[in-house]
Amino acid sequence: MLPALEDVLMVARSGSVAEAARRLHKTPSAISQQVRRVEERFGVALFERDGRGVRLSPAGEAALGAITRLFDQAEGVFELLSELAGEPSTTLRVAASDYLGKGLLVPVIRQMLEKRAPVRFAITTANSVDAARGVERGEVDLGLASASSAGGDLVKQPLFVQPFLWVGPRLKGTAPALRERLRHEPLLRLAPGSVGRRMLDAYLDRERIRPISTIDVSSVSLLVSYVSGGLGIGLAPALALTEVARSRLDVEVAEVDPLPVELMTRENFRRNPIVERFVERLAAEGRRAEQRTRALLGG
Structure with missing residues (x-):
């Protein structure tokens, strides 16, 4: 049943039989057959239709954690066999938003690659909420996320604390405060469901601000790019x-x-020496990031 369970896990992660087939280099009919095999073997429906895709049924949600842990343990076995063969190697799957990837991950990855550490990186760009969800579902091993994200059952290590800032194009002469300009200039917003969007919406509701127009952007970097361009x-x-x-x-x-x-x-994630080295360097980079944000604020 293990190959069939692997197909079930990929359908759960991708939300689509067709996408699972693409990732596993199989046909959709072969994936569907494997899912039915598991469901018929245990007499339980794991998925429900959801538009053009599928979503986990209540039973599927209950089983997802156990299936994810099963393949986590299998990955640990593969790493152990590599070590016994004298060719240790670790693959780290990391999810982070674009700005955290640039500010934290890039320096650490560069250091480890320059040291020829036996590690491969698979980086996924995602907002904090999706990064936490990816860790919960086993799609990635580690996630960099703001503390108000989902993931109540995850192991969390604080890296640094950062404030949020209003940012806008610089005007000539004496300009009103940015919070006042919010009422008269276009408002840039991140995607619904992201931490930044929730904070922004709560502020606008609290201050009873209704922007004259809005521009939805897909990432923090794109938001900053719009502002740098004067809009x-x-x-x-x-x-x-x-x-x-x-x-x-x-x-x-x-x-x-x-x-x-x-x-x-995740609680059962295997932290071997390579992972520990990565986490230590990431923590050090977090401390440097906090110093840079303090310098930005002038203190």
Whole structure:
């Protein structure tokens, strides 16, 4: 049943039989047959139709954690066999938003590759909520996420605390505060469901601000790019602005609570020496990131 369970896991992760087939280099009919095999063997429906795709049934949701742990343990066996064969290697699957990837992951990955560490990286760009969800479902091993994300059952290691800032195009002469300009200039928003979007919506509701127009962007980096180009005001995490040319930007501390950035893993994730080295360097990079955000704020 193990090959069939692997197909079930891929359908659960992708939400689509066709996408699971593409990733596993199989036909959709072969994937569907394997899913039916498991369902008929145990007399339980694991999936329900959801538009053009599928979603886990209540029984499927209950089984997902156990199936994920099964393949986590299998991955540990493969790593052990590689070590016994004298060719140890670790694959680290990491999910992080674009700005956290640039600010935290890139320096650490560069260091480890320069040291020729026996590790392969598979990086997925995702907002904090999706990164935490990816760790929960076993799609990735580690996630970098803001503390208010999902993932209550995950192991979380704080990396640094960062404030959020209003950022907008710099105007000539004496300009009103950015929070006042929010009422008169286009508002840049991240995707619904992201931490930044939730914070922004809560602030607008609290202050009873209705923007004259909105521009939805897919990432923090794109938000900053719009502002640098002279259009829109947005709410951005401080780390995203530490290496941006300030000559074209106005920046103000936003009236929202700072959020810790955390490294998230599953409880049964195998932390071998390579993983421990990665986590240690990531923690050190987090401390440097906090120093850079403080310098941005002038303190």
